[in-house]
Amino acid sequence: MPAPRAVVLLSGGLDSTTAFAVARAEGFDGYALSFDYGQRHDRELESARRVAAALGAKEHLVLRLDLRAIGGSALTADIPVPKGRSHEAMGTGIPVTYVPARNTIFLSYALGWAEMLESQDIFIGVNALDYSGYPDCRPEYYRVFQELIRVGTRPETQIEIVTPVITLKKSQIIRRGMELQAPLQLTWSCYQNEDTACGACDSCLLRLRAFAEAGAVDPIPYRVSVSAGR
Secondary structure (H helix, E strand, C coil), X not given: CCCCEXXXXXXXXXXXXXXXXXXXXXXXXXXXXXXXXXXXXXXXHHHHHHHHHHCCCCEEEEXXXXXXXXXXXXXXXXXXXXXXXXXXXXXXXXXXXXXXXXXXXXXXXXXXXXXXXXCCEEEECCXXXXXXXXXXXXXXXXXXXXXXHHHHCCCCCCCEEECCCCCCCHHHHHHXXXXXXXXXXXXXXXXXXXXXXXXXXXXXXXXXXXHHHCCCXXXXXXXXXXXXXX
């Protein structure tokens, strides 16, 4: 009997890589979906390709969109990326790195591909704890999107959104990834488009802190040394 298929949204970061490893561990054939959406840190796409290959993706589809035309985010417009912020500051308000409606756009494409593949599962590595302020990372958002799937697709489709790391701390995601032998050394989190992570943007700081809390050494290189306890 063939393995069930799952579409896995894969950015190349820790969360989506661990989500892919979970899908694999649960016996799914993973179909990786990534987006070249005009993000300033398109270095993450290189990581997504490497991760997809390492985890044995049956197919890796990279769709090209231009969210720069919409703008409104430090990742898609000429807006400075915050650096050196405290953990407390990162947990306040919606950060300028939020890309308007990004997950809604991505999930819509994932839904279309899942329908075509006759897959019943879409895995997405969103996290509601360490990315507070991102409205499209909250559990209630996915409950509502699940209802959209029910009323907006064929009755026999029955596609479910799976969010395996949504309630985990980032350090717990790292531990889970290591348990599942996810290739965390191939992942990329930095908001800068360089070959070495900056170590100062919000994403780098959250990552460094999480590895320290997990009692593990981050396997990727950093351009500057930053205290993980900020």
